[in-house]
Amino acid sequence: MPDPSAVAVFADLREEGRELDSLVGELPAVDWARPTPASGWTLAHQIAHLHWTDRASLLSLTDPDGFGQLVQEALKAPDSFVDEGAAEGAALPPAELLARWRDGRAALDAALAAAPADARFPWYGPPMKANSMAGARLMETWAHGQDVADALGVLRTPTARLRHVARIGVRARDYAYAVRGLPAPAAEFRVELLAPDGGGPWTYGPPDAGQRVTGPALDFCLLVTQRAHRDDLALTATGPDADRWLDIAQAFAGPAGPGRAPQNGPQDAPQDGPR
Template identity: 70%
Template sequence: MTAPFDDLRDESQQLDSLVAALTPEQWAAPTPAPRWTVAHQIAHLAWTDRAALLAMGDPEAFAAEVAKALAAPESFVDDGADEGAAQEPAALLARWRDGREELQEALRAAAASKAKFPWYGPPMSAASMATGRLMETWAHGEDVAEALGVERPPTGRLRHVARIGVRARDFAFAAHGLPAPDAEFRVELVGPGGELWAYGSEGAGQRVTGPALDFCLLVTQRAHRDDLAVRADGPDADRWLDIAQAFAGPPGRGRPPKGPRPGPAA
C-alpha cells in the first residue's frame, strides 16, 4: 500500500537534491523542452501537484480547471509554468516542497478508500494518482538533469512509469484519432538491475522489447524512438512506438532525433 507513495517521495527528493543549491543562472538554464527553463520544469510540477490536490478536495473547482484546459489546449500548461517560473527561485522551491508534501499527506490518507478522483484523463485512485505524479516528476527531472549536464542512474521506480506506459496504449491511439488494436501486446523490458518486467500474455502475436529506461523515455516523450533501443515485432506494435504517451491530454510534440553519435577522432 505504501510503495507508490514512498517511491513518489523518493523520486521527488532525488530531483530536489539536483535543484536545491542552484544559482539563479542555473534556474534560468534552458531545458530540452522548447522555451522552458529549469524553473519552468519545477513550476510545472508544483502547479500539477496543486491541481491534484484540487481534484481530490474540490472536484467541482477542478472541473472548471479542466474546462479552461479544453478552451486553450495549446497554452494552458505553458501559462501555468510561466507564472511559476516568474517567482524567485527560493519561493518557487518552497512552493514545490510545500505542495508535494501536502499532496503526499492527502494521498496517503485516501489510500485505504476505493475513491477515484477526476483528472485530465481517466479518474484515478490515490495509488494511481501517486504513480502518475511519479511519472511526471521523473520525466521533468530528466529535462532538468540534461540542462544541468547530470546523468541520473535509472532506479526500480521506473516500474511505475513503464506500467503506466503499457496501460496507456489504447489512450495513445485514441489521442491520435486511431482505433486501438483488438489484440494485446507482449511487452518485455529489462529493468535497471537486469530483471525482466513483462506485461501481457506470452502468447501475444505482437511484441515490444528493450531496456526499461528506453521504454520510459519513449512513453514520456523524452527521447525520439530512433535514439532508443526499443523494438517492435508486428505492425500495430510498431505504430504504437511512434505515438506512445504515458501522460494525459493531447499528443505531445515529442523530441527530434539526435542523429548518429560522432565516432572517435581520426
C-alpha cells in the same frame, strides 16, 4: 490496513521528488533560467509545471469543486493552459518557486496517504484512485526530472521506480492511438523490459502475443514519456502493429505530442502535456 501497493507508490513518489530536489535545491538563481530540451521551457518552467500539477492533484483529493474550477479554466484555453501555468510559476524568484514546490509535495503526500483507498477522484481524464494518481505524479516527476538532468548535464541512475512509468506506458497504449484518431489494435501486445537493477524482466501482456516490444525499461520509459526518439533507444518491435506503436506511444494525457527529434536532429517543436 493500507493497501501495500499504494503505500509503495506513495513512498516511491516521495523518493522521486527528493531525487529531483537534490538536483535543483542548491542551484544558484541564474541556473534556473537554463534552457531544457523542451522547447521554450527553462529549468524554472519544469519545476513550476510540477508544482502546478501537484496543486491540481491536491485540489482533486481535497476540494473537488475547486478542481472543477481548474478544469473550466483549462477548457477556455485547451492549447495553452499548460504553458501558461508553467510560465506563471517560472516568473517567481527561484527560492520562492522551490519553497512552493516543496510545500506542495508535502501537502500532496499527506492527502494521498489520507485518501480512502477505493475512492475515485476527478481528473482531466477519467477519475483516478489515489494510488493511480500517485503513479501519474511519479511519471511526470521523473519525466520532467529527466529534462532538468539533461539541462544540467547530469546522468541519472535509473531505479526500480521506473516500473510505475512503464506500467502507465503499457496501459496507455490505446490512448496513444485514440488521441491521434487511429483505431487501436484489437490484440494485446507482449512487452518485456529489462529492469534497471539487472532483475526482471518486467513483463506485460500474454506470452504468446504476436506483437512484441523488448528492451531496457529505461529506454521504454524515455520513449513513452517522449524524452527520446526511438532511433536513439535500444527497443525492438516485432510485428507491424508493435512497430507503429513505438512511433506514437505516450504515457501522458493530453494532445498528441510531436516527441523529441533524434539526437543531432532539428529542435523539437512546442507541445502540450508533459514536455
